[in-house]
Amino acid sequence: MNISVVIPLLNEQESLKELHDWIAKVLQSNRFSYEIIFIDDGSTDDSWKIITQLANANPNVKGIRFLKNFGKSQALHAGFYEAIGDVVITMDADLQDNPEEIPELFSMIKEAGFDMVSGWKKKRYDNIYTKNLPSKLFNWAARKTSGVKLHDFNCGLKAYSKDVVKHIDVNGEMHRYIPVLAKNAGFTNIGEKVVKHQARKYGVTKFGMDRFIHGFLDLITIWFISRFGKSPMHLFGALGVIMFAVGFGFSAYLGVDKIFFNPMGRLITQRPQFYIALTTMIIGTQFFVAGFLGEIILRTKQGKKRYAIKSKLNLND
Known part of the structure; x- marks a missing residue:
């Protein structure tokens, strides 16, 4: 299969059919074999009903329904696990991402050889004070901290080789930093493409100003994990030696x-x-x-499921 399109969503009933028809038209006109995986992250509207209708009409449509809202990162994790395409495209369900970008993103992965390509919404239609300026500050901090030179870390429209999505672990609220996770996993050929951004057509945004606060906290977390995640004693032990040496000196x-x-x-x-x-x-x-406890937790932790799936469509259990 050429392409898997992974779409996490929450309460987007108005846009789903239009988005599906648009994606299917683009992929079919370019003769791609494809699957569209909708992940319903605990919607309380008729989103799952519409996904069910789409899946019944089109066997290329697949659905995952969470028991409740677990967050976008967990939805992407579930979608990545099920995806079988050689190239995986992620996009938001609110029609602000343009499916016409998919063929070129696919080409950048398969022909240009990028591990992943991140969209850059250079011209945005969001509120300049509540989204644009905070987003610019957030992206600047992410570039400086991670060393990944992207203009728009949080753009939902991204393309990945299959190897990338099968080797990264997206959890918590780390969907903002998938390029950093990919780099830390050894996938360093990360590209960027200017993509069209469209004004929201239906509904309201599901993210408020608090996402930027959470984003900066997650940035600190991912910096720490990338530097000391495999051996927390290297940080805490060094600090302990310094502090103890100061105390002993006095x-x-x-x-x-x-x-x-x-x-x-x-x-x-x-x-x-x-x-x-x-x-x-x-x-x-x-x-x-703290260092010893970190080492013990690291060595004894076991995989814990971070979300519960209520039902699936056109997917194996």
Whole structure:
């Protein structure tokens, strides 16, 4: 199969049929063999009913329905697991991503040899204050922190080789950083393509300003995981050694000063250096404990399912 189109969604009943018809028209006109995988992330409207109708009419349409809303990352994870296409395309269900971009994205993966290609919505139709400016700041911070030179990390329209989606683990809220996850997994040939952005036609956005706060926190998380995820003791142990050394240095200074230079002076416990030494040694010990706990958790963790699927369409159980 040439292409798998993976579409996570939440309450997008108005746009689903129009989106399906548009994608199918583009893929069929370019003679692609394809599948369209809709992942209903706990919709409370008639989205699943419409997906069921589309799947009954078109065997290339497949559906996954979550028991409740687990988040976009979990929806992408489920879609990636089921995808069988040589190239996997992700896009949002709100009609703001243009399916006409798919053939060129496919070509960039199969012919130009990119591991993944991220869309860049250079011209946007979102509110400049609530989405555009925060998005520019967010993307700048992501570039500086990750070293991945993309203009638009959060664009839903992306293309991947099959190897990429089968080797990355998208969880939590890490869908914003799939290019970083791909780079950390060894897929460094990451490209970018300017894509058309369209104004939302139906409904309202499902994301508020809080997504940028969560995005920056996730950025710190992914930086830490990429640097120290395999051995947290390298960070916490180093900090523990530094803090303990500082505390021990102050303790040694106080002991030598009391014994040899000021035996009749103030008690050691009456000097501020004593409390500095005590505090830093305690903190150093805590860093060591944190490092040990991190190593233990890392070595004993087991795969835990992060979402529950209620039903599937045209997919094997």
